[in-house]
Amino acid sequence: MLLKPQAPPVCFFGGKGGVGKTTCAAAIAAAVAAPAARTLLVSTDPAHSLRDVLAIPGELSAPTPVAPALDALELDPQLVKQRYLDDVRRTLERIAPPRLLAEVRRQVALAAAAPGTTEAALTEALARLLTEAPARYRQVVIDTAPTGHTLQLLQAPAAMQAWMDALLARRSEAIDPEVVARLHRRRGYLQAMAALLGDPARTAFVLVTLAEPMALAETARAREALNRLGLAPAAIVVNRLTPADAAGGWASAQHAAQAAALGTFGQEMACPIIRQVACLPRPHGIEALRAVGEGLLEAGLFAATGNGIA
Ligand SMILES: Nc1ncnc2c1ncn2[C@@H]1O[C@H](COP(=O)(O)OP(=O)(O)O)[C@@H](O)[C@H]1O
Ligand SMILES: [Mg+2]
Known part of the structure; x- marks a missing residue:
């Protein structure tokens, strides 16, 4: 009997x-x-659309059951950033001499607008979530933000670890043990996340694209950027293809244009290319999504991760 193709955790x-x-x-x-594989679906994209795609009305600001064995969560970047800065401010207030307290507060307030702060905050929130998730979930599926932001997020753990190492090395004897413990805990989350992201048996990166020249060019760049981080996509999904047998002159012209755009894309990418035909009507709601997901698994989405069809 064929087992259902498995996804990495x-x-x-x-x-x-x-x-x-x-x-x-x-x-x-x-x-x-599934009952034996409780799953968490997380979005870190500021333009949240999990609620729309799942066709559920309520908030997802905390892990919320949306189907049996499936919880969903939308991480609000602004909220995550605010919590992160509050935490950093409290830590610095404990380290800094009293005459510098006003300056500490000013710097933390400035950091709220500095580029990269949201990424740092989201990275830490995600690192913590991924470290704590295995106690409750077998699978975590992350709907990330558009490419540039995502890659910044993946680059952050190493940079943030270096920063914390420097702080811990210089200060651990002089400062409050509670602060040191907190920094160690935060460093632990980042270290665990860096190890997790670098382990293809535990983490898969799937790039989704369209059969259009600009989208494919961007996907090729995203793949190179992943490679530079020592990572590789598990697969690329070419989404919303027009079927070859679609009726009408427009549809067949569209199909031909997509085939031309795809050209030799698959051979260049050196990973499975999953072709997904456009669904009519749109895939909204759990049942429709489940059918789409089963199709992706059967098409070999994770076949190259060592967790393919047994
Ligand atoms: N295979 C598909 N067939 C039909 N509509 C699709 C398909 N994939 C996505 N869509 C629709 O395209 C739109 C964008 O999809 P979405 O998943 O929100 O993209 P992203 O998260 O990359 O911004 C949504 O309206 C979605 O329902
Ligand atoms: Mg989206």
Whole structure:
């Protein structure tokens, strides 16, 4: 008997806005969620659309059951950043001499607007979530923000660890043991996340794209950027293809244009290319998503991760 194709414990879905990341991430989450595989679907994209894609009305600001064995969570970047800065400010207030307290507060307030702060905050929130998730979830599926932001997020753990190491090395004898413990804990989350992201048996990166020249060029760049980080996509999903047998002159012209745009794309990418035909009607709601996700799994989405069809 063929077993259902398995997904690694952590799956990231990345790509340009509008290509179908949220749809594919929610589809995989719906397909893998099972009583023996509790699943968490997380969005870190500021343009949240999990609620729309899942067709549920309520808030997802905390892990919320959306189907049996499936919880969903939208991390609000602004809220996450505010909590992160409050935490940093409290830590610095304990370290800094009283005459510098006003300056500490001024610097933390300035950091709220500095580039990279949101990424740092989201990275730490995600690192913590991924470290704590195994106690509750077998699978975590992450619907990431568009490409540039995502890669910044993946680069952050190493940089943030270096910063914390320097602080801990210089200060650990002089400062409050509670602060040192807190920094060690935060460093531990980042270290665990860096190890997790670098382990292809535990983490898969799926790039979602469209059969259009600009989208494919961006996907090729995203793949190179992953490679530079020592990572590789588990697969690329080419979404919303027009079927070859679609009726009408426009549809067949569209199909031909997509085939021409794809050209030799697959051979250049050196990873499985999953072709997903456009669904009519749109894949909204758990049942429709589950069918899409099962199709992606059967097409070999994770076949190259060592967790393929047994
Ligand atoms: N295979 C598909 N067939 C039909 N519509 C799709 C498909 N994939 C995505 N869509 C639709 O395209 C739009 C963008 O998809 P979404 O998953 O929100 O993209 P992203 O998260 O990359 O911005 C949504 O309206 C979604 O329902
Ligand atoms: Mg989205």
